[in-house]
Amino acid sequence: MVWKPEHKTGIPIYRQIMNWMVKQIEHGHWPAEMKLPTQRKLAEQLQVNRSTVIQALEELKADGLLTGKAGSGIYVSQPGWHELIHGAIPRWKERINQSLCQANSQTIQLINDFEKRTDILRLGTGELGPELIPSGALQGTMRQVAITERDFGYSEPKGHIQLRNALTDYLKTRGIQANAEQIVIVSGGIQALQLLSIGLNSGQLNMFHNSPSYLHSIPSITSTSITSLDKMKLKSNQSFYYVIPTLNNPTGISLSAVERQELIKACAAVNLPIIEDDVYRDLAFEKPPLPLKSLDHNGQVIYIGSLSKTVSPGLRIGWMVGPESVMDHLADLKMQLDYGSSAIPQLVAAEWFRSGLYEQHVSALKKQLKQRADFTEALLNTYFSDFAEWQSPQGGFYIWLRIKQPIVTKALFQLLLKQNILINPGYLYAPNDYEHIRISYSYCSREELARGLKKLAQELKARLGGINNEH
Amino acid sequence: MVWKPEHKTGIPIYRQIMNWMVKQIEHGHWPAEMKLPTQRKLAEQLQVNRSTVIQALEELKADGLLTGKAGSGIYVSQPGWHELIHGAIPRWKERINQSLCQANSQTIQLINDFEKRTDILRLGTGELGPELIPSGALQGTMRQVAITERDFGYSEPKGHIQLRNALTDYLKTRGIQANAEQIVIVSGGIQALQLLSIGLNSGQLNMFHNSPSYLHSIPSITSTSITSLDKMKLKSNQSFYYVIPTLNNPTGISLSAVERQELIKACAAVNLPIIEDDVYRDLAFEKPPLPLKSLDHNGQVIYIGSLSKTVSPGLRIGWMVGPESVMDHLADLKMQLDYGSSAIPQLVAAEWFRSGLYEQHVSALKKQLKQRADFTEALLNTYFSDFAEWQSPQGGFYIWLRIKQPIVTKALFQLLLKQNILINPGYLYAPNDYEHIRISYSYCSREELARGLKKLAQELKARLGGINNEH
Numbered sequence: 010m011v012w013k014p015e016h017k018t019g020i021p022i023y024r025q026i027m028n029w030m031v032k033q034i035e036h037g038h039w040p041a042e043m044k045l046p047t048q049r050k051l052a053e054q055l056q057v058n059r060s061t062v063i064q065a066l067e068e069l070k071a072d073g074l075l076t077g078k079a080g081s082g083i084y085v086s087q088p089g090w091h092e093l094i095h096g097a098i099p100r101w102k103e104r105i106n107q108s109l110c111q112a113n114s115q116t117i118q119l120i121n122d123f124e125k126r127t128d129i130l131r132l133g134t135g136e137l138g139p140e141l142i143p144s145g146a147l148q149g150t151m152r153q154v155a156i157t158e159r160d161f162g163y164s165e166p167k168g169h170i171q172l173r174n175a176l177t178d179y180l181k182t183r184g185i186q187a188n189a190e191q192i193v194i195v196s197g198g199i200q201a202l203q204l205l206s207i208g209l210n211s212g213q214l215n216m217f218h219n220s221p222s223y224l225h226s227i228p229s230i231t232s233t234s235i236t237s238l239d240k241m242k243l244k245s246n247q248s249f250y251y252v253i254p255t256l257n258n259p260t261g262i263s264l265s266a267v268e269r270q271e272l273i274k275a276c277a278a279v280n281l282p283i284i285e286d287d288v289y290r291d292l293a294f295e296k297p298p299l300p301l302k303s304l305d306h307n308g309q310v311i312y313i314g315s316l317s318k319t320v321s322p323g324l325r326i327g328w329m330v331g332p333e334s335v336m337d338h339l340a341d342l343k344m345q346l347d348y349g350s351s352a353i354p355q356l357v358a359a360e361w362f363r364s365g366l367y368e369q370h371v372s373a374l375k376k377q378l379k380q381r382a383d384f385t386e387a388l389l390n391t392y393f394s395d396f397a398e399w400q401s402p403q404g405g406f407y408i409w410l411r412i413k414q415p416i417v418t419k420a421l422f423q424l425l426l427k428q429n430i431l432i433n434p435g436y437l438y439a440p441n442d443y444e445h446i447r448i449s450y451s452y453c454s455r456e457e458l459a460r461g462l463k464k465l466a467q468e469l470k471a472r473l474g475g476i477n478n479e480h
Numbered sequence: 481m482v483w484k485p486e487h488k489t490g491i492p493i494y495r496q497i498m499n500w501m502v503k504q505i506e507h508g509h510w511p512a513e514m515k516l517p518t519q520r521k522l523a524e525q526l527q528v529n530r531s532t533v534i535q536a537l538e539e540l541k542a543d544g545l546l547t548g549k550a551g552s553g554i555y556v557s558q559p560g561w562h563e564l565i566h567g568a569i570p571r572w573k574e575r576i577n578q579s580l581c582q583a584n585s586q587t588i589q590l591i592n593d594f595e596k597r598t599d600i601l602r603l604g605t606g607e608l609g610p611e612l613i614p615s616g617a618l619q620g621t622m623r624q625v626a627i628t629e630r631d632f633g634y635s636e637p638k639g640h641i642q643l644r645n646a647l648t649d650y651l652k653t654r655g656i657q658a659n660a661e662q663i664v665i666v667s668g669g670i671q672a673l674q675l676l677s678i679g680l681n682s683g684q685l686n687m688f689h690n691s692p693s694y695l696h697s698i699p700s701i702t703s704t705s706i707t708s709l710d711k712m713k714l715k716s717n718q719s720f721y722y723v724i725p726t727l728n729n730p731t732g733i734s735l736s737a738v739e740r741q742e743l744i745k746a747c748a749a750v751n752l753p754i755i756e757d758d759v760y761r762d763l764a765f766e767k768p769p770l771p772l773k774s775l776d777h778n779g780q781v782i783y784i785g786s787l788s789k790t791v792s793p794g795l796r797i798g799w800m801v802g803p804e805s806v807m808d809h810l811a812d813l814k815m816q817l818d819y820g821s822s823a824i825p826q827l828v829a830a831e832w833f834r835s836g837l838y839e840q841h842v843s844a845l846k847k848q849l850k851q852r853a854d855f856t857e858a859l860l861n862t863y864f865s866d867f868a869e870w871q872s873p874q875g876g877f878y879i880w881l882r883i884k885q886p887i888v889t890k891a892l893f894q895l896l897l898k899q900n901i902l903i904n905p906g907y908l909y910a911p912n913d914y915e916h917i918r919i920s921y922s923y924c925s926r927e928e929l930a931r932g933l934k935k936l937a938q939e940l941k942a943r944l945g946g947i948n949n950e951h
Contacts, residue, residue: 064659064804067662067779067803067804068779068803068804068805070777070778070779071778071779071802071803071804071805071806072779072803072805073778073779076777076778077777077778078777079775079777100751101680101753101779101803101805101806102805104680104681105679105680105805105806105809112809112812112813113812113815113816118812121636121637121812121815122637124634125636125641136633136634137633139628139629139630139633140629142629142632142633144627144628144629144631144632147627147632148627151622151623151627151824152622152623156615156618156619156622157610157615158610158611158613158615159610160615160794161613161615161618161792161793161794161795162607162608162610162613162792162793162794163595163607163788163793163794164794165592165595165596166592166593170596188535191538195818196667196818196819196821196822197818197819199816199817199818199819200817200818200819203816203817203818208576209572209575209576210575227816228816229813229816229817280571282572306541306547306548306549306550307541307542307544307547307548308538308539308541308542308543308544308572317634317819321632321633322632322633322634322819323631323632323633323634323635323822323823323824324632324822324823324824325818325819325820325821325822326822331542332538332539332542332543332572333535333538333539333542334539334542334543334572334573334576335542335572335576338576338583341583341584341589341592342583342700344584344592345584345670345674345698345699345700346670346671346674346700346817347666347667347668347670347671347674347796347818348667348668348670348671348788348793348796349796350667350796350822351667351794351795351796351797351821351822351824351825352794352795353622353794353795353822353824353825353828354822354824354825357824
């Protein structure tokens with residue numbers, strides 16, 4: 010009866026209170042229809058703020074374990090706990106668990122949650138760090154760009170015409186001929202993938218990809234890794250071949266011009282359309298081979314680009330390019346999902362392309378990324394070279410670090426998290442890959458990289474030692 | 481051989497060329513493997529720009545009927561037309577047709593397409609017109625609002641904390657207690673509906689609603705209208721009850737305080753959670769009853785709000801409020817769909833709530849809408865009173881006009897479109913409703929309302945006359 014929540018356990022106080030209350034009900038200490046003490050009394054007894062008590066009570070009411078009666082107080086729900094779990098209003102937990110939509114993996118959820126904290130060293134984060142985001146220039150554009158009353162209305166299905174026209178010119182410089190009707194503006198590359206995966210199949214969709222792949226980390230997209238192009242024959246009418254031909258995430262590898270030709274040919278031979286995710290292209294240190302889309306004579310390739318990696322993920326601006334009939338269909342679908350993207354970031358993006366700010370920015374950014382890549386490789390040479398290997402990055406953000414023993418487990422991920430180090434482990438990108446870590450040199454400052462990588466190396470070494478001792 | 485595209489048919493020139501080419505192939509005039517004339521020659525022969533020819537050729541290549549061979553020209557595809565339709569690379573049409581995602585109805589597609597034209601009288605458009613959008617004030621906020629480097633990064637799963645905190649205060653003034661963890665920022669109310677419909681069911685979801693309903697116009701959401709609350713017992717574990725209790729779209733009707741209590745009770749009795757779509761609340765001319773959510777003691781109501789109707793749809797800012805566990809799940813799902821909403825409009829919205837600009841704006845807006853409502857009713861009295869009926873609007877945008885004969889057909893919709901008048905016919909909101917038109921007084925200018933409604937009345941009268949003559 011004198012239970013009290015503990016501070017510093019990492020579990021929020023209201024959650025601890027919830028757990029305690031559930032136990033009281035489960036064990037029969039609190040029978041059905043029992044009236045609970047007042048919020049004030051509970052707060053006194055548990056020595057917490059009243060608002061914390063209210064939060065716990067609200068959650069348990071939402072779960073159906075408690076029932077509020079207006080003006081009278083809060084009661085343990087009528088049908089008893091076990092029945093409730095299987096038949097309560099509104100049975101949210103059941104609905105969530107039965108949901109067709111798979112939740113993100115626990116690791117991804119933790120990454121998404123921890124990334125909002127400022128005291129975390131984000132060694133794997135796939136975005137530009139605060140120092141590299143051109144926020145001053147973006148704010149300048151926001152202050153200048155002309156936004157009409159009409160722009161503040163609903164968007165056209167395919168996105169703002171100014172941005173699509175600007176993209177027509179931009180794509181031309183990358184070897185791709187596309188008119189505005191063949192372009193759909195999306196909220197980043199991930200929305201393009203979702204539209205493609207739900208908009209062009211009858212329920213059995215499968216995306217083929219090389220292993221390891223970013224796609225493996227998105228639970229709502231069913232994907233299969235293949236090692237040889239010959240195996241792509243299967244179920245081609247429900248499938249795509251997904252590829253990041255330039256600076257693959259997470260490996261950083263780019264396909265050669267010949268490999269690109271071969272991939273197009275192999276996919277054509279088995280009637281398999283290609284999704285070309287080209288969001289890292291403009292960050293290649295040396296000019297990369299032309300996109301697959303530029304070699305596409307049969308409308309076989311859907312091309313995806315984005316400003317999330319090159320300028321700012323917070324803009325949520327990406328694009329899809331493909332045959333007009335396909336784009337018509339996917340734009341219609343986007344209207345049903347979110348009624349188009351926000352006009353403001355679309356106009357900011359259009360102005361960046363039109364004015365040349367975009368090209369200036371990426372040109373300077375590439376130099377900074379190259380310096381960071383060199384700096385990071387020097388750190389790896391110092392701390393990791395005796396137990397890990399990697400290839401020198403050709404651009405983008407990532408070094409695909411291979412530890413010589415399979416110790417990059419979920420336990421290690423969580424152990425590092427407790428020390429405020431966030432990594433992107435290999436198992437996010439390929440099943441049962443416990444050897445790799447995706448190191449990103451784009452997010453942390455140099456000081457953070459130095460500190461974080463040193464600590465990471467220590468932890469890894471300790472584990473390697475541990476394993477060696479076991480033998 | 482001397483066929484040429486016709487101008488002024490309404491069918492784009494490149495589409496006419498496509499149709500002509502398909503016929504040539506279908507009828508065997510152009511056999512498989514035939515090499516087509518050069519683009520230049522075709523352009524000369526058809527007397528069109530070369531870019532128009534290229535567009536037609538690209539589309540037919542995308543459809544698999546033509547094949548481009550690099551450096552050699554364009555050929556009629558190998559396997560012949562009929563085989564191609566059933567087995568071509570990449571068979572986009574087949575994929576689109578088999579897609580699980582239903583396209584918007586033809587009427588909605590036409591509305592979405594025509595709304596981008598400036599010469600159209602939009603008599604049914606459910607948004608603020610250019611005169612009512614506070615674009616000056618919004619631009620002012622854009623110039624002032626502080627956006628940090630961090631804000632230009634990826635968003636938190638539930639949305640920017642500044643906006644969620646501002647909404648906590650805003651919701652309190654509407655009778656709703658919610659902390660920031662119980663709120664998820666979405667790209668408008670429609671995205672909230674999509675997240676709810678895909679995130680909380682195992683595939684058999686059904687939304688119940690009163691008839692007529694806005695929900696009926698969204699093909700990707702399966703919905704059923706019910707006339708009595710008793711019938712809601714069915715399949716409750718896969719269902720929601722969807723309601724716009726204040727200023728329903730399209731009818732403009734609001735539920736009384738007693739009706740709200742009864743609805744909550746009736747839904748609780750059959751274990752049915754409620755989706756309360758409250759996007760019009762702040763546009764009620766007189767203070768409306770409290771939201772259902774404020775009466776919700778059991779976490780039974782998911783509440784939806786938005787700035788699309790009150791400030792600007794181009795911002796794409798809405799919110800969902802519900803039990804934390806449900807919001808956790810839906811925020812995770814949103815990350816998979818679009819990685820969160822753009823930071824810029826979120827910060828603009830937060831500043832509008834914080835500074836009081838929002839309340840000032842809606843207070844002035846309501847007065848303007850009331851004047852427009854009165855002006856529009858006067859027009860209806862002048863032109864429509866002998867063959868139609870309606871109720872005086874209590875707020876929002878709409879008058880649900882009932883014509884005394886079922887003449888509001890797809891044919892009428894298209895006839896009016898040819899005269900540059902865009903209406904929202906009743907059949908969008910209830911099956912086989914050919915009696916109603918949703919008139920909106922929020923979008924057109926007064927001059928346009930006067931001109932458009934007069935013309936609409938003439939057309940309707942002519943049709944009524946026609947029908948009378950037939951008898």
